[in-house]
Amino acid sequence: MQRIPIKLAKADMVLAKDAITPEGQVLCGAGTKLTEELISRLRRQGVLVLSVKGHPVRMPGECSLAQKLKELDKRFSKVGNDPVLRALKHLIGEYWVIEEKGPEFLEKLKKEAKH
Amino acid sequence: MDKAEIKKRLKEIQSLPTLPPIVSKLNEMVADEDITAVKLGKVIEKDQVLTSKLLKMVNSSFFGFPQRISTVSNAIVLLGFNVIKTLIVTSSIFEVMQASDVGLFEHSLGCATACGIIAKRRGIKNPEEVSTAGLIHDLGKIVLRSELPEEYEAIVKEAKEKGLYMREVEQERIGTGHGEIGGILARQWNLPERLVFPIEYHHKPEKAPDFKEIAAIVHFSDILIRAIGFGYGGDPWVPALDHGAWERIKLTKSQMREVIAELDEKLVELQDFTLEIKIEG
Numbered sequence: 001m002q003r004i005p006i007k008l009a010k011a012d013m014v015l016a017k018d019a020i021t022p023e024g025q026v027l028c029g030a031g032t033k034l035t036e037e038l039i040s041r042l043r044r045q046g047v048l049v050l051s052v053k054g055h056p057v058r059m060p061g062e063c064s065l066a067q068k069l070k071e072l073d074k075r076f077s078k079v080g081n082d083p084v085l086r087a088l089k090h091l092i093g094e095y096w097v098i099e100e101k102g103p104e105f106l107e108k109l110k111k112e113a114k115h
Numbered sequence: 116m117d118k119a120e121i122k123k124r125l126k127e128i129q130s131l132p133t134l135p136p137i138v139s140k141l142n143e144m145v146a147d148e149d150i151t152a153v154k155l156g157k158v159i160e161k162d163q164v165l166t167s168k169l170l171k172m173v174n175s176s177f178f179g180f181p182q183r184i185s186t187v188s189n190a191i192v193l194l195g196f197n198v199i200k201t202l203i204v205t206s207s208i209f210e211v212m213q214a215s216d217v218g219l220f221e222h223s224l225g226c227a228t229a230c231g232i233i234a235k236r237r238g239i240k241n242p243e244e245v246s247t248a249g250l251i252h253d254l255g256k257i258v259l260r261s262e263l264p265e266e267y268e269a270i271v272k273e274a275k276e277k278g279l280y281m282r283e284v285e286q287e288r289i290g291t292g293h294g295e296i297g298g299i300l301a302r303q304w305n306l307p308e309r310l311v312f313p314i315e316y317h318h319k320p321e322k323a324p325d326f327k328e329i330a331a332i333v334h335f336s337d338i339l340i341r342a343i344g345f346g347y348g349g350d351p352w353v354p355a356l357d358h359g360a361w362e363r364i365k366l367t368k369s370q371m372r373e374v375i376a377e378l379d380e381k382l383v384e385l386q387d388f389t390l391e392i393k394i395e396g
Contacts, residue, residue, distance in 0.1 A: 003379070003380065003383045004383065005383060005384070005386055022181050023181050023182070024181075046183075048176070048384045049380065049383050049384050059386070068344075071344060072342070072344065074351070075341065075342060075344060075351055075352060075353050076342070076353050077352070078280070078352045078353065078355070079352075079353050079354075079355055079356065082355070082356055084356055084358070084361055084365075085338070085342075085353065085356055087368065087371075088338075088339070088342055088371065089342065091368065091371050091372055091375060092342055092343060092375060095372065095375050095376065095379070099379075
């Protein structure tokens, strides 16, 4: 699943979550295949962000999950001994793994790490 | 350039064209007790460019108002005069920053967003004020960049080469840090102390004479947004955490997960906002 600004949405992408207005009103459901017309209608209703299946858009400067996790590690290199910040780092890493690969994948990783 | 010279230069910043003349007029008006948001809004709305910039900022996702704010007086009622005034004072600075340092601009917007999320969770009365403090927490860096460009470049270069925090190099080279510099300027602009202290003390929030909670939120939001890696604050390192400040505002692991998820969602919206700015130039 990937969250993208609606500006970058294209026809044939499939919604992974309901499309909602900033006020919280659901406009169309998960699983809907987007069309150009639907996208412009959603935009007119004030939708800013869509969650779509897969990872169809490379954002500027975006890199692979493995690369992201490596850089996360590097950013924390000066504060690696702080227990609070170490926990923060793990939570961010876990969040990214779940977002891109799903919760099952994270469980698998954790099991592998234990062995 | 020696340290005394640098201090002198910073004192003179007041005379820069960064402070729109409308601000002193607004300050006078606010001193008048009978003033209303509608009257203030009317004065601001005479300046169409400023108005459109202002409305764009107040409608951006880091304040997170569900409904669109379409008039300045409405914005004053919803966000408070402190926030509007700060946005006006800093509007030209942000314009410079958008053009010259998109990374720092995104870092500032991201920090503002995180501040708003945490402030709302803590039930702070005017969370938009905390967002605004986050938005301008690195004011000192912008000032350094525009006022002492050679010194700024040397600081960035040295920090990069030696793998240091920018503020370590600032301290060593100019005897003060971007927090203090931002504080000096914010004070010269007569911003309220609830905004001045969090800027000045965002790296040592427990030393703030007052508004320690807001300072703690800005401090942690700066850490959080750097940890996630959104924008670029001059060096790539996650700053050290002040544990006194953390005790004030600490989150459990599950709360932290919620904050990360909420922030991530908002950052995507923010990207939309910065993309728009980049496209419009």
